[in-house]
Amino acid sequence: MFENQELNQKNKIIFLIGFMGAGKTTLGKNLADILNYEFIDSDLWIENQQSMTIASIFDKKGESFFRTLEFDFLNNLILKKSTIIATGGGLPCHNDNLGKMQNMGTIIYLKVSPSQIMKRIRLNETRPLFKNLQNENDKELFIETKLKERCVFYEQANFIIDAEQPIDKQINDIKCRIF
Ligand code: S3P
Numbered sequence: 001m002f003e004n005q006e007l008n009q010k011n012k013i014i015f016l017i018g019f020m021g022a023g024k025t026t027l028g029k030n031l032a033d034i035l036n037y038e039f040i041d042s043d044l045w046i047e048n049q050q051s052m053t054i055a056s057i058f059d060k061k062g063e064s065f066f067r068t069l070e071f072d073f074l075n076n077l078i079l080k081k082s083t084i085i086a087t088g089g090g091l092p093c094h095n096d097n098l099g100k101m102q103n104m105g106t107i108i109y110l111k112v113s114p115s116q117i118m119k120r121i122r123l124n125e126t127r128p129l130f131k132n133l134q135n136e137n138d139k140e141l142f143i144e145t146k147l148k149e150r151c152v153f154y155e156q157a158n159f160i161i162d163a164e165q166p167i168d169k170q171i172n173d174i175k176c177r178i179f
Helices: 024-035 042-050 054-061 063-075 097-104 113-125 134-155 167-179
Strands: 013-017 038-039 083-086 108-112 159-162
Touching: 013 024, 013 097, 024 083, 038 042, 038 113, 042 054, 042 063, 054 063, 063 097, 083 159, 097 108, 108 167, 113 134, 159 167
Parallel strands: 013 083, 013 108, 038 083, 108 159
Antiparallel strands: none
């Protein structure tokens, strides 16, 4: 996984997990800049590898194929330096990916309430899991149900950050917990 075996991997890989709209990519990029870490986004990695958007992968090949790509992503990681990895919202909840991540590094759960997720999702409706949900009620129900299902995985993180706080507070929280 690490090209340089001398790196102590446990402290050098930070996974950000959480539901869609939790802000994993934004926080990850900011944190990586501040800490001088590499930043990798699993969705972006998959899109580059497949030369397709996540939406068209779901559309043309289906969700279960997408989940195998997420599994491949974790299993093909080659890291040159300390790295922050923002994962797709469902990645830790399939194929024992969470167990693998627990062995590889530190996992941080960015926790957001269903109502906040709803607000943030409204701003970006392109996510494929929302595609067939017609109205606000369906969307709210989907978020509540899915989040309940996924909490079991998310809450096994090494620690949890309140991702409704301003980003600088989130970064401070993480710095205090990790260093
Ligand atoms: C998904 C979340 C998305 C993306 C895909 C599926 C999910 O990533 O991986 O649309 O199952 O929650 P974000 O969490 O970055 O939106």
